[in-house]
Amino acid sequence: MATKNETRISNFILLGLSSEFQPLLFGIFIIIYLFTLIGNTMIIIIVSLDSHLHTPMYFFLRSLSVTEMLYTSVTVPRMLRDFLHKDKEISHISCAAQFYFFCCLGAAECFILAFMAYDRYLAICHPLHYMTKMTKNKCLYFSLGSWLSGLVLPLGNIIMVFGLPFCNSNIIDHFFCDILQVIHLACAEVPPSTLVVVKLYVLIYSFLVIPLPFMLILLSYTRIFISILRIRSTAGRKKAFSTCGSHLMSVSLFFGSATITYLRTEAIKTYGGPKVWSLLFLVFVPMLNPLIYSLRNNEIKIALKKLGHKAFSGVYSKSIL
Template sequence: MTIHIMSATLVPEKNETYITEFILLGLSSEFQPLLFVIFVLIYLFTLTGNTVIILIVSLDLHLHTPMYLFLRSLSLTEMLYTTVTVPRMLRDFLHKDKGISRASCAAQFYFFCCLGASECFILAFMAYDRYLAICHPLHYMTKMTKSKCLYISLGSWLTGLILPLANIIVVFRLPFCKSNIIDHFFCDILQVIHLACEETPPSTLLEIKLYVLVYTFLVIPLPFMLILLSYIGIFISVLKIRSAAGRNKAFSTCVSHMTSVSLFFGTATITYLRTEAINTSGGPKVWSLLFLVFVPMINPLIYSLRNNEVKKALQRLGQKHFLETIHN
């Protein structure tokens, strides 16, 4: 393994060395070129799949409904969410110098938090949309309009931009002098906090942990509880439907979203609310890969393969393009 020299600034009056650059260990393996090819293909597939979803929803007027407008926002968020971490990981596969400045590390973590929080909120509103559509169908079109969908999406992104600010400020103002090595493929707050100097006041560390706990609760358990409440209401309403065909039709509109929620919140919860037993043997990296890399790749498949409306829209756009090509 290559030995990295700590980049730091000396502070004479305290006789200590403070870190100005971190080293991302990444996914250490002797198969770096192979991993690079695999993750490049996954990243390109993720970008392509989510771009297709965005274009289909934008171009097909039949899909200008709240459910698909939220899906477009989700796809855009996941594209940006993946782009915050994966390109840097791909770069580190091919470079021996894995250094990242303190400012760049803070910026990467900030945008990771912003987009992750936004995705949680959008998934929660998608569940609420399904609740209104199934439980209050007569008032659905008045309670969930296109303009409200736009405001909700913008609100989710704006909230995502604001919430992580306190975490970023308190964590990256800390003096770091234990080590400059982050055993991860991106700047994750759990690893960064552990690099704080030993003389950091316990009250400061407690304050930081409180900030992180509050933030984590707001972006993971709270949206998940709202999703759970929405689906409890949906299940109660669906069970009241007498015909089996009616029940199946109602449930079919929720399957894709429930699958996406289970994958994203399941892996995110294990990653950030895990026990110490999961911290060993590269556990954090593996779980982070699942919700940062694989879930955004799988979501376009979930929403396209299991959704007849998306398939029909894709066929309509294909036929329209074919006819335009013939006429030209």
């Protein structure tokens, strides 16, 4: 319970990215956001329309693109809004909702990346049984499982963290409602045992959605690399590596930037703090993934050319008529 001198707060203030160049930052980040939406939308359309891409690998890629579009849309529009407004207040409910969907979509992306690694493991290590082990139904179950896990697992975080009493300070030094920032705003009179339970649950949740999927990815790629090293031909090895290259880059960018952001080291504090590093996996990675998969993947390139040719031919034929 809060003492009489403490005032309960129902709203928070997001400090955001404090800078003298707010309009310039707005212009930069809205361009990045639009590129993210356009790039991921193109991946979704290409995979959906081209029948040659109706395979498990591209099914997961489409799910990843949908997740990243929603994931970046949870935080970036609010950040863009705050660049142009002096009033940076966010209600208790809106903060909780933003945090929930941030956790939900982030967890779903971690699991989807893990299932994509498992898909590559089956394709390379068990090619003869791949189509029987990775069926369309299994792909659907894996995707639904990723989304359901993302929807359910953060509920405990929301109930525990936002069930705490907040008083005195209501300033969140971030551009979105980050869990670690919010916990620090809890009243001083909250029993230490309660804070321990909350932090323990957050730790368990973090383990389930970040290290656990990453360990599954690491296990899959360990088996993949062992199988690739057994391939005698150089061309066979190169082909096997090429099917994993894009996914490995996505995993490295996402998990690497997230890990760096939440390692509260002096280096992180010195070079901009966690909120600046958060831009890596919240803003830049969702924009880079469509480029990674389109530039490094020949099948996506071919499908994109076909789609462009059909669209151009349709416009040209209409202009003649």
